Amino acid sequence: MILLGRAERRLSSSGRRYRGEAMGRTKKVGSAGKFGPRYGMRLRRKWVEIDRKQRQVHQCMVCGKKGVKRIASGIWGCRKCGAKFAGGAYLPRTAPALAADRTVRKVS
Ligand SMILES: [Zn+2]
Numbered sequence: 001m002i003l004l005g006r007a008e009r010r011l012s013s014s015g016r017r018y019r020g021e022a023m024g025r026t027k028k029v030g031s032a033g034k035f036g037p038r039y040g041m042r043l044r045r046k047w048v049e050i051d052r053k054q055r056q057v058h059q060c061m062v063c064g065k066k067g068v069k070r071i072a073s074g075i076w077g078c079r080k081c082g083a084k085f086a087g088g089a090y091l092p093r094t095a096p097a098l099a100a101d102r103t104v105r106k107v108s
Pocket of ligand 1: 060062063064065067078079080081082083
């Protein structure tokens with residue numbers, strides 16, 4: 001279901017963006033609505049999947065509480081204990097990072 005309403009289609013073809021308008025209007029695309037009609041549906045879908053994860057509040061490795069939010073690409077901070085650490089671009093701990101941790105523990 002990629003169909004846009006008639007009004008939206010008119011806006012899209014005129015190249016207008018939806019920024020500043022209520023985001024409740026992006027029916028199917030969610031947070032990818034900020035891209036307007038650009039980049040194609042498949043890419044926008046994929047992006048929404050990742051964006052949802054990166055916006056989540058993650059568990060802190062330092063205090064164990066759920067307070068970790070993304071500050072910038074690869075930089076994560078805990079709002080509960082103030083810890084700041086490097087992680088994945090879109091997730092605080094990526095699968096390769098976990099594998100690396102295991103290796104480090106094994107060696108040391
Ligand atoms: Zn913490």
